[in-house]
Amino acid sequence: MKDQLLTVALAQISPVWLDKKGTLNKIKNAIAEAADQKAELIVFGEALLPGYPFWISLTDGAQFDSKIQKELHAHYAQNAISIEKGDLDTVCELAAKHKMAIYLGIIERPQDRGGHSLYASLVYINEVGEIKSVHRKLQPTYEERLTWSPGDGNGLLVHPLKAFTVGGLNCWENWMPLPRAALYGQGENLHIAVWPGSDYNTKDITRFIARESRSYVISVSSLMRTEDFPSSTPHLDEILKKAPDVLGNGGSCIAGPDGEWVLEPVLNKEGLLIETLDFNHVLQERQNFDPVGHYSRPDVTQLHINRKRQTTVRFDE
Structure with missing residues (x-):
């Protein structure tokens, strides 16, 4: 059946670093090419729009x-994304035009947190161009905490896409067992993990999550x-004094529900990586292990999740 097959594009591209307009143009070109x-x-990498804060280290x-x-x-901050002000409207329009779902890593300046602090957010836009979730990274990693703020559970959501149920996490969140379980428990069977750029991050955990979740x-x-x-x-001169020639070498990849490679990590190659996934493989692998179904004990262990969007002020009108 056609709904069982899903053609996916992995956009392994560089940003026009810290340039919102230039990076948006690259993103829109990638969407057109994928169409x-x-x-x-x-799927685009973590913080791609407008880029990862490499200068800190x-x-x-x-x-x-x-x-x-x-x-x-x-x-x-000047080049960060304000969704409320329409910064992603053209991306949503392209999603609708091409009937294509999108996962996009952004640096967000949300108005519901005052419009000044920054969050590493993973945005899901569905195939009719609607933003269905904005997941703000729960715990920025190490030096990231000097520029990114911690998020909340509001974006721990999954979404239907043909026969699949998709969900996603940012970078080292993928190492956090409980956020993974939050997505598994909602029926996730296609997990999206976005990274700033390194096979150091992707080569082990991609297969591990696939084997753990059978997704x-x-x-x-x-x-x-x-x-x-x-x-x-x-301050580009200061940044370049200690910068290696390559700060992010890619490493984009896909693992199947059996934990084996569908696409091994691809290094130092800019462009789209295209694969077609068969949902039936998920059902085959869930036969002997399903972490939130027949191989779980909710009478013994359960996860409780707070999905309220956190704000500093609430007004009673």
């Missing part, structure tokens, strides 16, 4: 009251090279 290849889902990011850190952070797992990483730093970047 030409009949993709029904396209290269420029003494923990130095308090640093002019360099303040100016870079302000530049980052397909798509890991998508960005690329990042020194040539991807625009000359307009504030």
